[in-house]
Structures are given as C-alpha cells and as structure tokens.
Amino acid sequence: MTFDSNVKYQESHEWSRKDGDFIVVGISDYAQDSLGDVVYIEHPEVGSMKKKGDPFGVVESVKAASDVYMPIGGEIVEVNTALDDNPANVNEAPFGNGWLIKVKPSDPSEYDGLMSSDDYQEYAKGLED
C-alpha cells in the first residue's frame, strides 16, 4: 500500500496535490484497493463551482459505486477524460495518471487543513482494526 507523501488527504479517501495555482484531486491507493477494479468514472462538468465536501463524481468498481467528495471548494477546470477509456489507471496509478479532477480553489487556505500523509496512514490503519 502506497501513501504518497507529496499530497494531502481527507477522511473520504481523496488526495489533493498542489499544481501551481491549481489543486489536482484523485483517490488514494487505499481507496482504490478497497474498491477493486474500477470500471467507470462519472466526471463533473468543467467550469462548475463546488464547495468543500460536495460530491463531484462517482467512481464505479466491480464491487460498488462510490461518490467522491471535494477536498477543497472551487471551480472544476479540468477532468481526466483519459479515464473514460482506461478507468484501470485509477487502480494502477492512483497518484499518477489515475487523477480525477483539477480545481481552481476559491480559498487556497483550505488545502492547509487537509491531513498529512502520516496522519492519513494512521487513520487508514485505524479503519482496518
């Protein structure tokens, strides 16, 4: 199980990474491992505004369809359409080309409130017990 230390996390298992003025969002390795083989991604509309905690899409696997939630409020500026043909990228490279959306944050300080990699690893361990 990988816990990328260059990103921040939230309890619903999305990660966030700073990319210039933007934030790239995906789901953690822990999340993709729990979901199993991903078969479909439902994207939000590019240009739409969402608040922190809003659902922005659905990740569907052979086991379940799960909502994914905004770790930070802002405008959706890009979605990873490559996943339409290759949803398995979410399983194979959750922190890489399995990313889901790029956000232009309304309040960049929300990023600082997210969990560190160590804290998230501790949190995920707690879920196993």
Added chain:
Amino acid sequence: MSRHDENLHAAIPALLYEISRPGRRATRISAVAAREEVPETALPQALIRSEDEQPKLPEVSELDAVRHFTLLSQTNMSIDTNFYPLGSCTMKYNPKVNEVAAAVPGFANHHPLAPEWASQGSLAVMYRLQEMLAEIGGFSGVSLEPAAGAQGEFTGNLIIRAYHQSRGDAGRRKILVPDSAHGTNPASVSMAGYEAVEIPSDSNGNIDLGALKAACGDDVAGLMVTNPNTLGLFEEHLVQVTRAVHECGGLVYGDGANLNAILGIVRPGDLGIDLMHFNLHKTFSTPHGGGGPGAGPVGARADLVEFLPGPIVVRADPAAIADANRDQSTYRFHMPAHSIGRLKAFHGNFGVLLRAYVYISMHGAAGMRSISENAVLNANYLKKLVDPVFPVRFKRTCMHEFVANGAVHDGIATMDVAKRLLDYGFHAPTVYFPLIVKEALMIEPTESENRETLDAFAHALSEIAREATENPDLLHHAPHTTPLSRLDEVQAVRKLVLRYEHRQDERT
C-alpha cells in the same frame, strides 16, 4: 487428492443455434386448409420477406429444446437445488402450493381489461392482500402497484414530495440515507429529484443518532431507513430516529427488504415509519429470478393513503350494493384522490400478488410470527458456528442475517471464499455489501433450512478456511466444478453482450 482438485468443470449445453439444422421443428400448425372450410390464401407479395430479411431462428426438435433448457437450468443454482444464503435477498423456499393457485385457469387466463363485475375473484384477492399487508406493516392503506422494491422506494419518494407540496412546503430538498442502506435507496432519492445525504453508523451498527439529529432541519424532506438494517441488526434507537425526523417536519420511509425478521413481532408503522414497501419476492415467498417479476407494494399511514399510486381496490359499502340501481360489484378499483398516478400498466404483477396472498393465507397470523422467529433463530445458530472462523463484524444478537469478514487469511479475499463455496454445492452469500464492512460476507439462511444444512454449510466454511492456509491457490482459482470459472468482471461491465450475434460462417 480431494475431489475438488480435479478438473471437474461441468459442460455448458450447446446453444440452440449450434444444434440447429434446417427443417427441424417442434410443432406443426394443424392443416386447417385441408379441412376445406378455411381456404388457403397466399400473403400479399409486398409482405413477404426476402431470404436475407427472414429472422434467423434456430430450427430444433421439441426434444432438442427441452434437453437444452433442462441442461441449462442444471448448470445454475436455485433454492430448489441448493442452499442459497444470499444476504439481504431472503432466498426462502417458494412453496409449490403458490404455483398451484397461480395456475388456476380463472386466475391464469383472466384478462386485465375484463370489467370489474367479471373480475370479482381477482379483485377480492387484491383487496384481501392489501388488508393483510396493512395489518402486518401497521399501515392504513396499501397500493399493490409497484413492481419491485426499488419502484416502491421511488413511489415513497414521490409521495414524500407530493405530501410536502400539498402543504405548500417547497423548501425541502434532502432525504437522509444511512451509510448501511441498499444502493437503491440513494438512487431512488436522485430519481425523485431529491438530494441524498449520507448518515453514518455508530460503533454498534446503529444509525448514529447524534449525526442524524445534526442533519435534521427544515430542508429535510425525509429519511429512508431499513429495519433491521443491512448489518442484520435491529435499529436500537429507531423510535428516537423517527421522532427526530418528524420533529423537523420530515417523513420516514421504510425499506421493507428485511421484513422477514420481524413479521408478527413488531409493526414498522408502530415505530414511526410513515411509508414502506414490502418485497413480496423476499418476505412472502414469490419467486426471485431473471430480474423479476417481483412486487413492491407500498403501505402508508392514514393521511398519506390518498397519495398512493392507483388504482387500489376498495370494497363497496354493503348498503350501497343493496341499491338496485347500482352495479352489484363488491370490489372496485379506486384512484386515490391525490394519487401520484400509475406506476405500472394494469394492476401490478398480479401473478406475484396471488402467490403472496396464498403464502400469507396458508400461514395465518400465528404462522407469520413463527416465520420470523425461525429465520432469526437460524441466523443466530449459523452466526455462532461461523464467527470463530470468519469473525462477525458486530457481536450483537443478529436478526435474520449477519455480516462476517470473508478475508480469512493473508492473500485470501472474500471473493475467493465465495467462489470456493460453489465447489461445495452452496450458493455464495452476498459479498462486499454492506459497504461499511470491509470484505463483507453477508449470510442469510432464512427459516426454510434445517439444522443439518446449516451445519453442513458451516463445515464447508471451516474446510475452506483450512484450505486458505494449506493451499491458497485452490481458492484463488475456484470454482473448479462450474462450467466457467472466474469471469472477467471488468469486461462484463464495460462491454456488455446482451444478445447472440450470428457469425458469418453460421448455417441458418
């Protein structure tokens, strides 16, 4: 070497197209023309299809067709052949007396457009079933229209909306749904135009009462709740839950999927549930299969009855019947005054309704209670046997089902255990649901099974746990005895093949 080590994959019957030979047929249309009273007339030329346009239907004898479908049925598992502990689905035995009643020509051949006066027997069955379900659920009225549980949920959400609209209360946009709910619950909420808000469970497997109260407000239209919940646990704070939703002005919808645990013991309506669907194909022994037909009648509290989908069946006042100027029919169709409308053509799945009526009638009121007592007893007996090997998530007394962790050993997933069970002659339990339990293995034995079957199933699980340590590959590659082993689930979702496609080289 055990028999499970050998390659024992059963054969898949050949497709009808593969055994098709030109000119073979099962029936011949009787030679009416030969009797001269019906002269033979050729079809107009314009209606005759060219050879290319003719449907490519398989040509087989009656025996070929019978053998094909019989063999096909034997490659499957059913409650008539195997123990089928599919959690949350209540795969109980479907008594054959139900089928006897459904085959009575007066029912089987009755036309749904026949007038009321010629349909009194069928209407009487529907009326009595409405009354029985209302009594079992603690409701004032029932509509038999919805064709399945999920359609019942959709009905409930539409009624919740109609209720608020009738009061001029337009600001309620949210329906609360616990995180243990069936996936159909939030889907039904969305279909009805509401927003689903997830409520977490607490450490005992109940709805988290604090989180629920915090979510209640004047934007909440209602709550969807399943009791017992999908963990197989009775919601210990259900009365406080329904009270909190009512106090904020919302309605409480009950998902009746797990009613098999509480028949004749507690009535959902008495616990503050305002609307609920009954899954006749679960609780009341009508067949599951092939996606239906099922039936999901919806019950409602007194002030919501007028919103039910219709028509529902009412019994005429005897005094009115005595009036010679009126139609003499005792039972009539009635559209509730503020009905949300029709949900289904004609009158629901009548054949399913009839079977449920027979089942309830055969058991009677005392029998209803004993169904649930035995379902709960069987589940707790099995839970006790399974827990030492596959730890049960919540250690409370369960209701009709329980959820264990199927990942019995490092490198073994619940799916491996489920697949291996097929080699032991058991249908697999529900897996990976509810979502809040990791590696969930959800087991519901129902009241139908005897102690020997439960013991044999628990023994099989223990054997599989032993195999998981001694020979994990046996599990990774299971099942070994079915016609096909592991299917490609990703491709099955992404590239659906829904019909047979002719190959170029195929004979027609």
